[in-house]
Amino acid sequence: MQDGTFLSLDYPNVTTSKRGDVFARNCPTRQLLDRVGDKWSILLLGMLGEGEMRFSALKRRVDGISQKMLAQTLRTLERDGLITRHVEPTVPVSVTYAITPLGRELLGALQWLIDWAETRMSAVAQAQVAYDLRMAV
Template sequence: MQDGTFHSPGHSEETWTRGDVFASQCPTRQLLDRIADKWSTLILVALGRGPIRFNELKRRIEGVSQKMLSQTLKSLERDGLVSRTVVATVPVTVTYAVTPLGRGLIASMQAMIDWAETQMLQVAQAQADYDGRISAP
């Protein structure tokens, strides 16, 4: 059994407790690594607007490659944040949607997005100040 896990009497599944997020094997850190990257964030926000097909999602997220989009969707699906629905049509229709678990994450992300949108001028000013100090002789 890994550190940070224990068996509950009468339950066969492992229950996670809070671990040391600074430790590389911490389950919380591993999940944060997956959901905090730019592609996961953008995909979840895009899917938060409603179910969407792969190619439309690729068009909506500027700069994402087909390979990266596919890999990220698979990871998000594995984590239970995104669902994938296949309809037997010609050609096959595949639609992605946010799960209830994913909706909870999007709500948390929205606070971060709101902060970024309201603080961008201050961040830009701090960057300009920093760049000015670094480039000054």
């Protein structure tokens, strides 16, 4: 831990009074957008939105995620304050994840995106076929 970490709790460029700008290269909002738009983040938040869940259950339910990617994404979500991690000192230890109020707020925003993707896939697929036909001429 570096000296003065406590003093930097209020980042000068990310106070509540100043709104971020995702179009600006150096705005931390843009990195945030990239992280929360990540497929695995969205799927994990979606799962935890249904209730707290253990690591093994998340691994099973989010079809296709690797052990490493799951651990890494959960760590990022926890660091961003979107989920919490609770360790039960059993043998073996039982690790449970739960969504935070901030995470639930984000999930509310993401739900529009999930709904759009789930309902408009056929329109997108048709556009792709039309595009590929145009390009093939």
